[in-house]
Amino acid sequence: MRQSWSVNNLTDFVVDSVQAAHADEAPFYHLRFDRVFPDDFYVEMLHAMPVPEDYRAMSGKSKMGSRRPDGKPTRAKIDLFPEYIRHLPPNKGAVWDVAGSVLRSKELEAAFVQRLAPGLKRRFGENFEKVSLYPVPILTRDIPGYRIFKHTDSLWKGITVQFYLPPDNSTPHIGTIFHEVLPNGRKPKKAQMPFSPNSGYAFAVADNTWHSADPVGTEVKTRDSILLTYFVDAGPWRYVRNRGRRAANFALNEFRNLTRSRPAQQTPVLLTRQCLFHV
Numbered sequence: 001m002r003q004s005w006s007v008n009n010l011t012d013f014v015v016d017s018v019q020a021a022h023a024d025e026a027p028f029y030h031l032r033f034d035r036v037f038p039d040d041f042y043v044e045m046l047h048a049m050p051v052p053e054d055y056r057a058m059s060g061k062s063k064m065g066s067r068r069p070d071g072k073p074t075r076a077k078i079d080l081f082p083e084y085i086r087h088l089p090p091n092k093g094a095v096w097d098v099a100g101s102v103l104r105s106k107e108l109e110a111a112f113v114q115r116l117a118p119g120l121k122r123r124f125g126e127n128f129e130k131v132s133l134y135p136v137p138i139l140t141r142d143i144p145g146y147r148i149f150k151h152t153d154s155l156w157k158g159i160t161v162q163f164y165l166p167p168d169n170s171t172p173h174i175g176t177i178f179h180e181v182l183p184n185g186r187k188p189k190k191a192q193m194p195f196s197p198n199s200g201y202a203f204a205v206a207d208n209t210w211h212s213a214d215p216v217g218t219e220v221k222t223r224d225s226i227l228l229t230y231f232v233d234a235g236p237w238r239y240v241r242n243r244g245r246r247a248a249n250f251a252l253n254e255f256r257n258l259t260r261s262r263p264a265q266q267t268p269v270l271l272t273r274q275c276l277f278h279v
């Protein structure tokens with residue numbers, strides 16, 4: 001990895017990308033990105049993609065329609081926190097460690113809050129900037145058979161961001177679909193985010209942010225992306241819940257790694273409290 005891409009200057013680049021993103025109000029307020037990361041770092045990310053065995057099945061709402069008839073999950077993930085990245089080979093882990101630090105940075109959060117102000121204000125009111133958020137970035141991989149039906153994200157979430165990671169422009173048709181809500185309750189397709197390299201979108205989660213993804217066909221090998229979710233972190237219950245979910249996922253991931261046969265996975269399980277809860 002090019003050493004000049006430190007966490008600080010890469011953060012500056014991604015923040016500038018958010019500040020320069022195109023904003024659209026239809027069917028709900030959202031941002032569109034066409035160059036999230038520097039070109040050379042994007043290439044490094046593609047080269048550092050983990051092997052299938054490094055991922056674990058996704059849980060939660062994303063499980064809807066995300067298993068094939070043979071029971072194989074069609075969406076898997078790796079949390080971009082230090083306690084997960086440490087299981088990757090060093091050359092790959094170095095890239096995702098930097099990426100994870102950038103995605104969890106306060107500077108990037110502030111940029112999203114500023115650019116998504118209309119959507120956040122609609123949901124949280126005039127004091128939306130004072131709402132605490134907890135960033136959770138994950139590297140996701142979808143395979144043929146994956147789909148997700150029309151839905152709005154849980155209101156536990158404040159902001160949803162997705163950065164697409166394809167190697168080329170051959171599959172723009174598998175990007176996320178946005179739906180408008182008609183007076184009669186129907187929710188037709190209004191817009192689609194093209195699944196293009198180094199692109200993506202972001203929106204403030206609300207009751208009108210309906211979106212979906214069509215089934216991924218056999219022409220696709222993998223549908224790779226980064227999902228960056230900012231969970232609402234206001235109040236003691238949400239504070240404990242967000243960190244408790246991270247701790248529980250960490251325990252499940254450690255158990256999964258202990259059962260794997262690959263020698264490189266023989267890593268001590270014990271982490272310091274500072275590492276486990278470092279944002």
